[in-house]
Amino acid sequence: MSQISINDLAEIQQRSQQAQALRHGQTGVGTQRMHLLICGGTGCQAAGSIAVMNALRAEIAKQGLEEEIAVVETGCNGFCALGPVMVTYPEGIFYVNLEETDVAELVESHCKNGEPVERLLYKDPGTKKRIPHMRDIPFFALQRLIALKNRSMLDAESIDEYIGQGGYQGMAKALKEMSPEQIVAEVKKSGLRGRGGAGFPTGLKWEFCQKAAGDTKFVLCNADEGDPGAFMDRSILEADPHAVVEGMVIAAKAIGSHHGYVYCRAEYPLAVHRLQLAIDQAKEYGLLGEDILGTGFSFDLQIYQGAGAFVCGEETALMRSIEGKRGMPRPRPPFPAQAGLWNKPTILNNVETWANIPQIISNGGDWYAAIGTEGSKGTKVFALTGHINNIGLVEVPMGTPLRTIIYEIGEGIPKKHRKFKAVQLGGPSGGCIPEEHLDTICDYEAIVKAGAIMGSGGMIVMDDSTCMVDMARFFMDFVQDESCGKCTPCREGTRRMLQILEKITEGKGVPEDIDTLEELAEMIQQASLCGLGQTGPNPVLSTLRYFRDEYMAHVVDKKCPARSCVALLEFKVDVDKCKMCGLCFKNCPVDAISWKKKEPAVIDLDKCIKCKTCIENCKYDAIY
Amino acid sequence: MSLAYDLTQVSMPEDITPEMLTRIDEICAAHRGKPGALIPVLQKCQEVVGYLPVPVQERIADKLGVPGHEVYGVTTFYSFFSMEPRGRHVIRVCMGTACYVRGGKEVLERLERHLNTPVDTTTEDRRFTLEQVRCLGACGVAPVVVVDQDTHRKVMADKIVDLVENYE
Numbered sequence: 001m002s003q004i005s006i007n008d009l010a011e012i013q014q015r016s017q018q019a020q021a022l023r024h025g026q027t028g029v030g031t032q033r034m035h036l037l038i039c040g041g042t043g044c045q046a047a048g049s050i051a052v053m054n055a056l057r058a059e060i061a062k063q064g065l066e067e068e069i070a071v072v073e074t075g076c077n078g079f080c081a082l083g084p085v086m087v088t089y090p091e092g093i094f095y096v097n098l099e100e101t102d103v104a105e106l107v108e109s110h111c112k113n114g115e116p117v118e119r120l121l122y123k124d125p126g127t128k129k130r131i132p133h134m135r136d137i138p139f140f141a142l143q144r145l146i147a148l149k150n151r152s153m154l155d156a157e158s159i160d161e162y163i164g165q166g167g168y169q170g171m172a173k174a175l176k177e178m179s180p181e182q183i184v185a186e187v188k189k190s191g192l193r194g195r196g197g198a199g200f201p202t203g204l205k206w207e208f209c210q211k212a213a214g215d216t217k218f219v220l221c222n223a224d225e226g227d228p229g230a231f232m233d234r235s236i237l238e239a240d241p242h243a244v245v246e247g248m249v250i251a252a253k254a255i256g257s258h259h260g261y262v263y264c265r266a267e268y269p270l271a272v273h274r275l276q277l278a279i280d281q282a283k284e285y286g287l288l289g290e291d292i293l294g295t296g297f298s299f300d301l302q303i304y305q306g307a308g309a310f311v312c313g314e315e316t317a318l319m320r321s322i323e324g325k326r327g328m329p330r331p332r333p334p335f336p337a338q339a340g341l342w343n344k345p346t347i348l349n350n351v352e353t354w355a356n357i358p359q360i361i362s363n364g365g366d367w368y369a370a371i372g373t374e375g376s377k378g379t380k381v382f383a384l385t386g387h388i389n390n391i392g393l394v395e396v397p398m399g400t401p402l403r404t405i406i407y408e409i410g411e412g413i414p415k416k417h418r419k420f421k422a423v424q425l426g427g428p429s430g431g432c433i434p435e436e437h438l439d440t441i442c443d444y445e446a447i448v449k450a451g452a453i454m455g456s457g458g459m460i461v462m463d464d465s466t467c468m469v470d471m472a473r474f475f476m477d478f479v480q481d482e483s484c485g486k487c488t489p490c491r492e493g494t495r496r497m498l499q500i501l502e503k504i505t506e507g508k509g510v511p512e513d514i515d516t517l518e519e520l521a522e523m524i525q526q527a528s529l530c531g532l533g534q535t536g537p538n539p540v541l542s543t544l545r546y547f548r549d550e551y552m553a554h555v556v557d558k559k560c561p562a563r564s565c566v567a568l569l570e571f572k573v574d575v576d577k578c579k580m581c582g583l584c585f586k587n588c589p590v591d592a593i594s595w596k597k598k599e600p601a602v603i604d605l606d607k608c609i610k611c612k613t614c615i616e617n618c619k620y621d622a623i624y
Numbered sequence: 625m626s627l628a629y630d631l632t633q634v635s636m637p638e639d640i641t642p643e644m645l646t647r648i649d650e651i652c653a654a655h656r657g658k659p660g661a662l663i664p665v666l667q668k669c670q671e672v673v674g675y676l677p678v679p680v681q682e683r684i685a686d687k688l689g690v691p692g693h694e695v696y697g698v699t700t701f702y703s704f705f706s707m708e709p710r711g712r713h714v715i716r717v718c719m720g721t722a723c724y725v726r727g728g729k730e731v732l733e734r735l736e737r738h739l740n741t742p743v744d745t746t747t748e749d750r751r752f753t754l755e756q757v758r759c760l761g762a763c764g765v766a767p768v769v770v771v772d773q774d775t776h777r778k779v780m781a782d783k784i785v786d787l788v789e790n791y792e
Contacts, residue, residue, distance in 0.1 A: 043764045046775035080764020083777075228720030228759035235761075266667075266704055267760055307663055307702035310758060324662035325694075326701040342659070385722035385763040392764050424721065458763075460721045474724055478758065484701075589782060609737075611730060611781065 003286030005294050006172055009163065016164025023089040023153055034069045034111060037152055038086040038098075041076025041238050042270050048099070049084030055103040060111070069111055075156035075239020075274065078148060078393030079139060082122065087134055087152050094134040095120045125389040125411050139390040142409050144371070146379045147195075147232075147355040148395045150240040156274050159281040162242040168287055170358035174250045175295040178361075183254040184210055187357070189365030191377030196222055196313070196350030197429065197455045198531070199376075199444040205347055208337035209255045212345035219252045219260035219299075220341065220348040222318060223275075226265065226310040227427035228478065230458035232381040233351035235393055237264070237271035240355065241278035245288065245301060247357030251347060252299040260299065261341075263318050265306040276303055310428075310482035314530045315340075315348045317484065328484045329530035350456065352381055372398030376443040376454075386424075386460040389414050394459075396442060403438040406461055417619045418463035421562075422546070426455025428475045428482075429535030431542025432468065451542040453535070465616075467564035468547040469554050473501040475539035483532065490533030493524040497540065506567045509555035518544065563624060566610050570624060575600045577622035584614035584623065636679045639709065647672045648680065652687035662690065662698055666705055675706045711746045711753035713791045718768040720759030728767040730781040732756060738785050752788065 004012070021029040023037070038044075038053045050073075057071050077085050082096035093116050095106070102120055109115045121130040122137055131137050134152075145151070154161040162168070174183050188203030209217065221244060225233040237244065248260050264272050279301055282288040290298045304322050311317045312327040319341040321327035340346025356378060360368045369377045376398040382405065384394050389411040396405060402423060406412065413420050422432040431452035433440060440450040447454050462471070480494040497520050500513050521537030528534045544551060553559045560568040573584075578600040585595035592607035593614060603614070603623070615623050636645075651668045655661035669684060670676050676699050685692040699705045717723075717732045732743060735754055739747050746753040762768045765777030769784065771791055779787060 042760075042775065043762050043777065046762060046765055046768070046777040078764075080762065083765065225761060226758065228724075229722045229763055230759075231761035231763050233761075267757065304660075305664070305667065307667060308704035309702050321663065322660055324660040324698070326697050383722075383763055385766060386725050391766075427721065458721065460725060462725055466725055471725075474721070482758070587782070611734070613730075613782065616727075 003291070003294075006176060009168060009172060009293065012160055012163045013166070013169070016160045020154070020161065020164050025090050025092070027090050032068055032070055035072060035089040036069065036086060036111075037072045037074045037089065039075075039077040039084060039152065040073040040156070041080065041083075041235060042268075043076065043080030044083035044085060045270070047083040047097075051100050052084050052086075052098045052103065055100045056107070059103050059107045063107060063112070065107070065111060072155045073157070074152050074154060075241075076235035076393070077152045077239075078235060079390070080393075081391035091116075091132075092134050093132050094122050094137060094140075096122050125414065138411060139392065139394075139409055142404065143395050144379050144397045145395050146359055146368075147236060147243075147352050147381050148239070148393065149359070150243070151235070151393075152239075154240075156239050156241065157277055159242060159278065159285060162240070166362065167242055167358070168246055170361035171246045171249050171287070172293055174253050174361050175293055175297050178253075180210055180254045180256065183250060183361065186361060186365040187254075190356075190360045190368035191365075191372070192353065192356055192360060192368065193376065193444065194349060195352035195356075195380065195456065197227075197426070197453065199454060202349060202353055205337060205349075206251060206254050208335070209345050209347045212338050214345050216259075216342075216344045217255050217257040218341045218344055218346040219248050219255070219257045220318070220322075220346060221248060221260070221262040221354055222313060222315070222348055222350040223262050223264040223268070223271070224306050224313045224318060225268075225351070225456065226313045226482075227429075227456045227458050229385055229424070229427060229460045230383045230456045232383055232393055232457055234268050234271050236351050236355050236381075237268070237275050241271075241275040242282065243355040243358055244275070244351055245278055245282050247349075247354035248301060249288065249292065249299050250357050250361055251349070251354075253297055255345070255347060257347075258298050258300065260301045261304045261322055262301065263304050263306060263312070263322060266308060272303060272305060279303070309484070310478075311484045311530070311532050314532060317530070318348065319346065326484070328486045329532075331529060352457070373441065373443045373446075375445055380442055380454065380457060382442075382457045382459040384410050384459050384461070387413055387415070387418065387463040387466070388461040398442050400442050401439050402433065402442070405442075405459065406438065410461065413461070413463050415463065417621075418465060421462050421464045421466055422468065424452070424460040424462065424471070424539075425458065426453035426538070427458045428478050429453060429531065429538055430455045430458075431538050432462075432471070432546060433542075434546045451545055453538070465562055465564065467505075467560050467562040468543040468550050469501065469560075470505055470562075470564050472540045472543045473498070473505055476501055476536070479532065479536035483536075487527075487529040487533060489524045489527040490529070490536065493520050493528075494533070494536055496520055497524070497537065501540070504551065504554045505560075505565045507554070507558050507565070511552070511555050513555060514544070514548075514551055563615055563621070564612075566612065569610070569612075569615070571603050571605060571608050571610060571614075572624060573601050573603060574622045574624055577620050579620050579622070581619070583617045583619070587613050587617045589613060634678050637677055637709075640673055640677075640680065644673050645683065648683060649687055652684055656688055662688065662695065663702070666695070666699060670705060675709050677707055708746065709750065711750050713751065713772055713788075714753045714755060715788060716755045716757045716760075716770040717743075718760045718762070718766070718770070719756040720763060720766075722763035723759075723767040726766045727780055731767055731769060731779060731784050734781045734784050735788065738788075752791075
């Protein structure tokens with residue numbers, strides 16, 4: 001198809017909207033009576049969703065139902081832990097943990113007889129009841145979708161389906177009806193702040209770049225989602241890549257740029273594939289390239305694949321990397337809005353930020369600003385993982401308390417004998433929030449006050465089997481390893497901090513080590529060149545703030561209260577606590593445990609390899 | 625003795641065929657003179673050869689017309705580039721936070737013991753390269769292990785040995 005006009009866009013939208021009517025509960029439009037949307041995101045693919053989808057298509061063809069029933073592969077649904085997942089429309093029934101062997105029954109019962117297959121429905125971890133409709137499952141019911149609007153709704157590889165959901169309307173409006181100043185004003189009005197971590201007001205950033213002198217400017221997307229435990233950007237790119245493309249074209253008009261890059265990490269092959277497909281389709285329709293929608297505006301977009309370096313998530317390092325160099329940050333100012341990529345004025349936003357832009361332009365800044373708190377507007381996507389029942393992507397209005405996310409959407413801690421200990425926010429730059437601060441709301445400033453940061457939205461829940469000193473060591477190991485080495489405080493300081501933490505977890509710590517940690521932390525925060533070093537000590541400081549007792553137990557009593565640090569464990573059975581269940585005996589990989597019914601277990605320390613399998617399996621904390 | 629002098633003494637490893645070198649030359653020719661080309665060139669060349677030993681880097685520097693130290697600097701900076709030959713199968717254990725708290729560390733330790741090789745090395749028979757990675761974004765199905773192109777989810781330590789033994 002050659003370049004399309006605004007009228008063509010409206011026509012495609014109408015046609016595609018009709019084709020998707022079933023997914024909005026409208027029946028009787030068109031010939032199809034059922035849509036089966038199966039998740040093809042990274043998590044579900046790892047669980048075999050493609051094989052299930054192929055089997056479904058084959059079975060439907062075998063039964064001669066192709067005309068009536070469509071099988072659609074969507075991007076990431078967000079509820080990855082229960083994959084492969086599938087939503088059926090018009091009913092909105094949610095199936096989980098599908099296997100190829102379930103397909104015949106599904107088609108016979110659900111598709112032909114209209115009887116949902118009970119055993120494949122979602123089971124509530126609390127009430128143990130099956131919940132058929134996606135909208136009734138607490139995990140979904142309490143969310144408010146903007147950035148994830150199209151999840152489980154469309155074929156991520158079809159531009160027509162995106163257009164059918166109102167896609168590219170924001171861009172058409174921006175290009176046809178709005179001046180660059182009006183676009184910036186609308187984004188400023190929305191109150192949107194950068195979703196990559198720092199929370200800088202997006203509209204303000206655009207305004208700086210708009211006012212910067214120069215004919216050549218760049219629009220960049222940061223898809224180098226390096227924060228371990230965060231996967232919303234991967235999910236958005238896999239499920240709704242056109243939203244990012246559309247957002248970037250709108251910004252390009254606002255600042256007068258004609259070229260953009262998406263810097264995507266190489267660890268996300270499926271995201272790169274879907275995004276490339278989206279760019280190609282958009283070019284084919286003339287929604288990227290020369291004279292977009294006949295408005296005379298031109299913008300070209302390409303993907304630049306990273307090569308594995310966490311520091312490239314820092315804006316100046318990212319630009320260096322696109323220039324083909326070692327991805328090392330440089331001092332600011334000048335800020336990228338004045339001198340960024342190739343020293344030209346540049347704006348960089350992350351994937352989630354971009355995905356909000358089309359709807360802000362379509363619906364207006366006031367619409368977006370009506371959601372959220374005084375200082376934090378709109379919604380935020382969190383990747384809820386760790387020791388939690390419902391693992392997945394959660395998009396909630398700003399202002400939602402952390403407790404609601406963890407206990408209502410996430411439905412709490414899975415192991416009954418374990419208790420909530422802390423939630424980690426902001427990855428290596430963030431911190432842990434303990435039980436007593438769980439009523440903290442999602443708000444940039446409130447979370448900082450509680451000792452963490454909003455970050456890109458990684459939210460890792462930890463139960464009491466997690467050692468906070470080891471957690472701090474884990475993040476320090478990360479920061480130390482990913483430090484680019486340019487500035488001394490970060491390069492050397494993080495290494496010293498790691499050495500001390502390793503010493504403590506190995507049981508060789510002394511009380512003075514804790515003072516040294518605090519001193520080093522302050523120095524690194526103040527003297528490092530970029531955000532990586534400036535925030536790197538945060539996980540240590542936040543765990544010291546809330547879990548100092550645990551540090552003291554390691555250095556003074558030489559005990560790890562969470563029974564996680566191997567060097568501080570004796571691998572002995574506490575006969576008073578042992579309930580003689582034999583679970584340790586059954587799970588030991590090296591047969592180092594002897595046990596008989598009604599007798600406490602005994603661990604043979606000569607055979608024991610200290611793998612902790614017994615400790616993980618013991619429900620009574622009887623092994624120390 | 626300067627490093628530069630030292631490097632010129634290294635000859636092309638035997639496992640690098642003339643066809644591979646021709647392919648490298650073609651890749652470089654297509655990118656020569658283009659700004660920011662070095663990283664994509666190294667990615668493509670590593671796909672061809674499997675790794676980027678110093679003689680290959682020198683060839684790339686020569687064909688692209690950039691200083692050798694720049695190629696070396698970029699190669700050693702990014703974790704996706706390897707200067708050592710890799711195993712037939714690459715095992716990547718995710719060490720992101722979600723995988724870590726759900727048992728990723730134990731998986732890695734079990735593999736190190738089973739393969740008798742520390743992380744970031746290759747077994748002597750070149751069957752496996754064992755690596756750790758910083759979050760694959762599949763936190764919903766943690767702990768995750770990727771062998772070659774296959775993503776395995778919810779891999780606990782007691783399952784990992786059987787899993788990798790399936791790869792000859």
